[in-house]
Amino acid sequence: MAVLVPAYKPDELVIKLATELLTEGYREILVVDDGSGAAFAAIFTQLAQMGCRVLTHPVNGGKGRAIKTGLRDLLDRGLPVEGVVTADADGQHLVKDIGKVGRALLEQRDSIVLGMRVFSGQVPFKSRAGNAITRGVFNFVSGQRIHDTQTGLRGLPASAFADLVCLSGDRYEYEINVLLEASRLSLTLVEVGIETVYLDDNSRSHFNAFKDSWRIYRLLLLFGASSLLAFGVDFFLFWLISVLWPGVLWAAVVGARLVSSFVNFMVNRAVIFSKKGQRGRFHHHVIGYYALAVFILAANYGLIRLFSGLGLNLYLAKAITEVLLFFVSYSVQKRFVFR
Template identity: 45%
Template sequence: MVVLIPAYEPDTRLLTLVADLRTAGHDVLVVDDGSGPDHAPLFAAATRLGAHVLTHPRNRGKGQALRTGLAHLAATRPGQDVVCADCDGQHTPTDIDAVAARLAAVPDDTLVLGTRRFTGDVPTRSRVGNTVTRLLFRAVTGTAVHDTQTGLRGYPAAMIPWLLGVRGDRFEYELEILLRATTSGRRIVEHDIATVYLHANASSHFRPVADSLRVYLPLLAFAASSLTAFVLDTVLLLALHATTGNLLLSVIGARAVSCAVNFHLNRRLVFGRTTRAAGHTPRRGAAARYAALALTLLTANYLLLTALTTLGVPLLTAKVLTEATLFATSFEVQRRFVFTTGTLPTMSPARTTPRGKAPQCPSTPPARPTRPQQPSPAPPQPSSPTSDATSHASCSATSPASPRS
């Protein structure tokens, strides 16, 4: 198991975490997400403590930093599980160990979340933000996750290729993973961890407006697609009914057009991000399943409309009530059966060592690290032979062999 830590302009809490993890025997990979020269001495100190450091020349976002680290591990440490942790002191070594232990006990189709219960002194922004996201996530996916914004997560090695295909460059990447997991047959388990906020979370780089929009946008994609189809369907229904006076023909004609639009939007923009990442769902198969769903919903739609209008409910009101009733059913069926691949990718080569056991590198283990001191401002030595963050470092580079001369 490797601990992956994305870091942007960190402080000495990163060094404390690296030292504790190395003391516990964990391999540590840190991705410097373009923190700049002012923070170079700190990352050099992390290297001296035994971490391997990759560097983005400029800030590219937490999501891209995580993908850079995952791609590096897939290339240099195949078969190794990964636990991702934040660099700001929110995740303790004890909790990281606990998530790693839980990860070792679950199947390859399961990711583990280190879940905070938000007890004690929690910043209002964090408490409200997580509550809103949790409620939206459950409303859209039907899956209850208590802490959707946690950065402490465990991923099996077999899941890394799929993770590399998930979209999102910044904070939305982690929520996107959860959304795509619910549509691709993967399981999410939660393990309780401590709720730690230091200095009211002042070190967080989360931008309340811009990053909130990025986080919530995926949650609203399906609702927007359905709303578009609903408006089109309603307008066509009213127009056809006014022209023909035949409710059945009007329902069929309006639904045929709106379903074609809805299928295209959902396949390309909503559920398609998963199918492209986890193995493309054939258009013909998805279309056949969608047609079966559409026919079922069409029948239910007509029966409900007939019942409501017979009771004297105006057609427009009856249409709104009918669509609201069928919305949740439509989403759940599309999520679980229409646009899912039904298969999981496997990693090649397969895991060759037990979970939690790293392959042995042909090098001398590093000396036991000591607790970090404030890094010297002297110019750092490079942490890798190249500035390319996605370069394929050797096994000995991932686990440093001996103190620098």
């Protein structure tokens, strides 16, 4: 099992971590110097002399890029490792927990293992706020319940290295992208409890709870924005057609959905679920999307009839129906249509 440590302007704690890893028998320790500069060269030189493999970025590229550099190095060298455990350089991850995550990965090789911190007691506001914001948005959009989306202690299986180096994101948003792409890669997300360590009120962390959380949940909210755009088009056309042809419910539902679904398809394909090499899969995406659209259309009509039959205002019935079907649409598109 390899250990990968992305490091930006680290202090002596990274030396301590490497020493303890070597003492425990780890022999493949990669440290990525993410553009720390000449002032920190002595630390990385010492790590190399200790036996760590040190990779260097000439300028700071972000944690995501550093992780991808390490994964690409493992791929290029073709090492027979079962996976890699990523750990932070700021002393927050204990060697015993690195081992715990590594063992869990060996037991569940089709998984991404997350070292789950318990946020209780005197937790620095920076960590509590950042994790709460990101966790809430991630769980809302993904439909997966993860307690610690920001943990840097992760076990990544070797079978996924080639896919993980191709994921978008160079900074902290990369770690959220890994979680979002897990299902597409047929990987389950597994959490194991680890000890929560904070040093100097987490001041060593380069994660900005609000700026970097925005980078993260901006990605998660894109699908919601796309759906909201389509909802606006759909609702306007539904209103217009129902006014022009009152009493013809099917025409309002079908006409509005034909236009709004095409808008939604193009935005989702080009922006939300965009992937390399998808150009040749246009027909597959169209078939999958509109098969889903037919189902959503039937459900839309049926639910509106149901709710309006129960006495709800027609437009309120329409709004409630759209909210319910939003979750169904996202899940199916992510897992099946644009996979």
